[in-house]
Structure formats: C-alpha cells, structure tokens
Amino acid sequence: MCKLFSSRKVLTISALLLSSVATFSQAATISFGGATATDGSGLTSQYIDPITGASVPGTYLIETFDAATGVPGFPGSTEYTTAGFEDECAVNSINDSPLGINIDGNVGEINVRKGTQQRVAAAPAGDNTCYGYLTNNGSGTSSATFDYTPMLSYFDNLYSEQAPFGITYLGFYWGSVDTYNSFAFYSGQDLIGSLTGTELLAELDGSAGDRTGSNSNVYVNIEFSLAEQFDRMVVTTTGIAGEFDNIVVGVTGQPIGQVSVPAPATALLFVLGLVGVGAARRFKK
C-alpha cells in the first residue's frame, strides 16, 4: 500500500490575470505529498498504482523517463538521453506516439539520465531510476517547453461529441528543489499560473538543493479546473539543475483508458510529459 500524503499541505495558486484570459477565474490547488513508488523512483502520484505503475481507471498518464516503461513498440525518444544511458533512459511520450507531446528545449540543457553526477544533476531522493533534468550548464537561463496540444487535439478528434475536456491534473516528483528552478503553465500564449523553487521551499521550510530531505524532494500535485486547464508547461532554471521524475497528467472529460492507441493492456502507460520546476510566481500561502 502506499503512503499517502505524509505531509500534505494545500495551497492555492492564484491565477495570473494576464490580459485576455478572463476565463481563468478560479484558483488551482497545489498540494504536496505522494505515494512511495515501488519501481525505486522515490515518490509518485497517489493516482498511480504504486505497485504496478498503472493508473487508476486509465485516466492518468505517466512519464517515468525509463525506457522500460514506455509503450511496447515505442520505447520512447532518446534524443534527450545523456550519453551512456540510451539503453535504459528515454522520454516515453514524445513525438512519434499519437499521444505524443512535443518538447522544445536545447539538447544538453534538457536531459535524461540516471544517478547523481557532481555539477551535473542529482537524482531525486530515493530515485534509482532514470529522471529528467534541466540545466543551464553553469550560466544563463535555460528553459524547455512541454507542449500537450498534440495530445489534446488527438483526444478532441476522437471525442468531439463529448463534453469539453482538458488537463486538470499534473503531478511530478521534484528533486533537490533549488531557488532557481521554476515552472509555468500556459494556455496558448496566456500564463495561467506558476510555481518557483523559492516558493516551495518557503512553504515547506526546505533547504535549497538538499538531495535527501523530504522538504526539498517533494511530490507536487496541481489540480486545475477545466476553466483553467493548460496546454503548455515551461520549465526554467538559472542554475544546476532542476530534476524531476514521475510526471503524471490527468485528463478530465474523456476516457483515455479506452483510447485505441498502442497502450499496454493494463496501462503502464502512456506517458506524457514532464516537468519540472518552477517559474514565475504566484502561489499564495
């Protein structure tokens, strides 16, 4: 069984009232806490079976960065995999899959690897599997965009007669949270909300960059209403590095589990996107 929410806290992210997004009037809810993952990756979402890795009724998709958990026949892209880990690490969900998400980032900045290497990346606490990370390689600002619009379009075409749907949940395991990591959510060009490492550390009283502490290696859950759903996530870092694993995306409004894409029977799933770490601000305590 999983350990749910050992230290659950719920906060609210206020909407960034950018320009024309008047539709975004409700707050998203952020909570911290997850289930112990049994694949040795530390923490995962409460919505993912911690034993089988499968999602509950198929409405959640997970990105593990481990090639072994990719969809059969589609082990994932190794484009961002650090040299030496091609046989084990991959981004499961991008490009060639019909459910693919697009990642727009620079090779050498957004990467997938296993283990900790000084001045490169630190594995999230308790995570012995492959994970993703974003680094500025020592200077400047690096960012990567995870674009879910292909996936949303795919489902929209399949279920056009059904009620509106969208991404209403995003969870990810954020390792060694640093003040210079951030992530932001957009709907089209409109910023919907964001979360920074500084905000998270302040809320949980964590130590920046701590690789083992439970207040700086945290499973983050963000619940969005349909009205404030996002289709793009932008991860930014101005340091080394922003690490993440077990990105779980929940889509409300249609039955993903019944989609006839090449998914394993029990759904070890699909994989979507990633992410990581925080960006601008707005996180009301």
Ligand SMILES: [Ca+2]
């Ligand atoms: Ca993993």
Ligand SMILES: [Ca+2]
């Ligand atoms: Ca870090």
